[in-house]
């Protein structure tokens with residue numbers, strides 16, 4: 001086995017972003033965990049996790065590539081491998097990247113260049129953070145992009161996409177970069193790879209890009225939030241933008257069908273339903289209070305305790321009814337609001353008995369929550385009406 005510390009893995013993805021298969025020589029093979037091999041090759045098409053972008057997926061020698069990391073000049077491939085499978089260093093191996101996954105990353109990443117370049121040209125803001133994972137693409141800028149400018153920015157970026165501009169990649173030495181304008185997150189020494197979309201953007205970058213901007217398809221901003229004095233913008237390009245639109249379209253169509261209205265009418269319809277709901281809730285509360293007051297009058301005046309159950313009365317009304325019951329009955333007077341499925345909120349009062357003591361007992365027997373003073377307690381209990389009545393009456397029985 002050769003010393004892996006001297007290895008320089010040749011980055012085939014830098015030369016040709018569209019190459020999906022390759023043959024390589026195993027330079028070092030180590031078992032990292034029981035079922036994971038750490039493999040370094042003389043050359044690879046696998047882009048490692050770098051510059052905020054997630055690593056490529058695929059297969060090496062028929063084994064799944066779980067992760068790809070770069071350490072110095074070595075690219076480590078972490079393979080899912082059973083215990084007995086240990087290929088030998090020096091042997092040849094065939095690799096194949098997951099092309100749909102890679103191409104989607106190329107779309108997202110190249111879209112990021114166009115977006116960041118356009119923002120830089122319009123506002124002078126720098127992209128100070130980039131994150132491309134299988135689930136999101138975020139761009140951090142050191143200034144605040146006005147919300148109302150987003151549609152115009154999207155039009156400009158997509159016009160650049162549809163102009164089908166070719167990307168130009170070149171390796172530069174320090175002297176080549178003198179007088180060259182390009183975006184970079186750090187001051188760079190030595191050899192630097194510069195990726196240019198002429199007229200739109202020039203940026204120091206290590207990742208694979210599309211050959212022509214038309215391949216990005218579309219770029220859409222899906223959110224923008226304030227982030228460390230600037231903004232964090234989430235974008236989606238190409239395939240991911242289509243999948244996002246399909247998902248949103250599905251929700252909109254389903255909602256419109258369910259409301260028996262057109263897509264354009266969803267919003268006014270929802271506002272109308274919200275208002276109706278508020279009015280109905282107010283009427284329901286009113287009716288519940290009346291029902292509660294009526295039920296309170298129905299309890300025989302010589303009953304010691306008085307318990308009432310309601311489906312939707314409001315707390316101030318409940319207190320009012322409990323106080324009225326306390327004036328009539330010497331024992332525990334309680335109102336429980338809710339239902340058997342979701343449980344009940346309650347207020348229990350008494351002019352003569354210790355409600356706080358009853359509260360503690362209900363906590364033990366029914367697992368209720370809440371508290372209060374000896375004269376009145378308030379809480380909630382996730383039990384059925386039958387169980388609540390049973391518990392209170394058994395506690396109050398001499």
Ligand SMILES: [Zn+2]
Nearest residue numbers: 109195205207
């Ligand atoms: Zn790039």
